[in-house]
Amino acid sequence: MASLTFLIIEDSPTMRQLIRFALNRIPGAEILEASDGVDGLKKLSSNNVDLILTDINMPIMDGLKLVSLVRSNEAFKDVPIIIITTEGAMEDRERAMALGADAYITKPIQSTALLSTVKELLKL
Amino acid sequence: MSIQDTEEKGKKTEHLERGEEFLEMFRKGQEFTQDLLKENERLRFQVVHLEEVVKKELEAPDSGQQSSMSKDLSEKLGQYEVRLSELKSRLSEVEAENVDFAQRYIDVEEQNNNLANLYVASFQLHSTLDYQEVLQIILEIIINLIGGEIFAIYLRDEKAKTLNPEAAEGVAISDVLRIPLGEGVIGQAVLANESYFNDNPSEDLAELYTNPLVCIPLTIQDDVIGAIVLFQLLQQKVTFAPVDFELFTLLAGHAATAIFSSRLFTESKRKLSTYQGFLDLLSK
Numbered sequence: 001m002a003s004l005t006f007l008i009i010e011d012s013p014t015m016r017q018l019i020r021f022a023l024n025r026i027p028g029a030e031i032l033e034a035s036d037g038v039d040g041l042k043k044l045s046s047n048n049v050d051l052i053l054t055d056i057n058m059p060i061m062d063g064l065k066l067v068s069l070v071r072s073n074e075a076f077k078d079v080p081i082i083i084i085t086t087e088g089a090m091e092d093r094e095r096a097m098a099l100g101a102d103a104y105i106t107k108p109i110q111s112t113a114l115l116s117t118v119k120e121l122l123k124l
Numbered sequence: 125m126s127i128q129d130t131e132e133k134g135k136k137t138e139h140l141e142r143g144e145e146f147l148e149m150f151r152k153g154q155e156f157t158q159d160l161l162k163e164n165e166r167l168r169f170q171v172v173h174l175e176e177v178v179k180k181e182l183e184a185p186d187s188g189q190q191s192s193m194s195k196d197l198s199e200k201l202g203q204y205e206v207r208l209s210e211l212k213s214r215l216s217e218v219e220a221e222n223v224d225f226a227q228r229y230i231d232v233e234e235q236n237n238n239l240a241n242l243y244v245a246s247f248q249l250h251s252t253l254d255y256q257e258v259l260q261i262i263l264e265i266i267i268n269l270i271g272g273e274i275f276a277i278y279l280r281d282e283k284a285k286t287l288n289p290e291a292a293e294g295v296a297i298s299d300v301l302r303i304p305l306g307e308g309v310i311g312q313a314v315l316a317n318e319s320y321f322n323d324n325p326s327e328d329l330a331e332l333y334t335n336p337l338v339c340i341p342l343t344i345q346d347d348v349i350g351a352i353v354l355f356q357l358l359q360q361k362v363t364f365a366p367v368d369f370e371l372f373t374l375l376a377g378h379a380a381t382a383i384f385s386s387r388l389f390t391e392s393k394r395k396l397s398t399y400q401g402f403l404d405l406l407s408k
Contacts, residue, residue: 013261014268014269017244017248086358106360107268108269108270111236
């Protein structure tokens with residue numbers, strides 16, 4: 001199986017490690033980590049990323065701003081984005097999806113649900 | 125004798141000869157008819173006999189070679205029916221096993237998820253000796269792994285006999301009050317060193333900070349050094365999952381040792397710095 005590169009953008013090391021744990025169950029997964037939106041965009045530009053997983057509430061640049069920037073960039077506009085957040089309100093979900101997110105998962109996460117969303121988006 | 129007499133005599137002889145021929149023919153016809161009747165009788169007898177044989181054959185079909193074959197087939201049919209019944213029974217067992225395996229797979233996935241959460245929580249708690257980082261990690265665990273929205277970490281002040289808020293999430297720490305030991309749900313839980321779980325949380329906001337959802341004393345061996353108090357869950361977190369109670373148990377011990385050791389380390393670093401400064405001053 002060809003390797004897949006995932007970019008986790010999350011300010012919490014605890015969440016990054018938990019998401020990494022889940023993604024490592026996909027054979028050939030290569031995982032990149034960033035602690036905020038700006039760092040995430042840098043890593044996105046310098047790597048061939050297959051899927052982005054991002055939090056919303058982060059320092060420097062939040063996840064929603066990141067989603068709109070990624071979607072407006074011709075080079076990355078088709079990269080699937082999963083939002084992983086504590087914000088469970090429907091309006092937050094609708095806002096994120098309207099900006100171009102492909103999936104919206106609320107914390108606390110279940111690794112099985114996360115994996116099934118990833119596999120669905122990447123058609124694995 | 126005249127010619128006329130002679131002719132008449134000749135005619136009589138001719139008639140007699142013809143009569144004799146006719147009689148002979150008649151006798152032969154009689155004999156033939158009798159033969160035919162005999163043959164007819166014999167054939168009728170044979171027909172009757174054959175009918176009886178056929179009737180017997182029909183009445184006793186299991187006799188002879190045919191009945192032997194029929195018996196063999198019946199035995200084989202019986203064996204196949206037994207085998208079919210066994211296969212059906214085995215199929216039912218395999219289907220039941222499949223359902224069992226599917227359920228076990230779900231259970232294993234859940235256990236795997238739970239173990240990952242516990243591992244990550246434990247790993248992160250002991251990943252640093254910086255006191256503020258440890259507090260931040262505890263907050264992250266409660267937000268991200270348990271789904272807490274409003275909660276606080278209290279530490280015990282032995283001299284003042286109070287629980288003092290050390291970190292909080294979802295509320296300004298200045299709004300979280302000190303709690304005298306033994307007072308209210310939180311004070312009593314810490315004094316008794318017993319975890320408190322509220323099955324009927326109040327919806328009255330005025331009672332939010334006095335009637336928490338959960339209070340977990342932080343203990344090192346039998347000493348309670350503080351408590352984690354959870355006032356409200358995230359809106360999408362409807363109820364606690366079994367792994368949440370495992371996480372509370374883990375936090376009760378591991379968060380306590382992480383807080384205690386990081387405080388000791390910070391204090392020893394501060395003291396070391398003080399002693400170093402003092403030594404530097406003496407050596408000048």
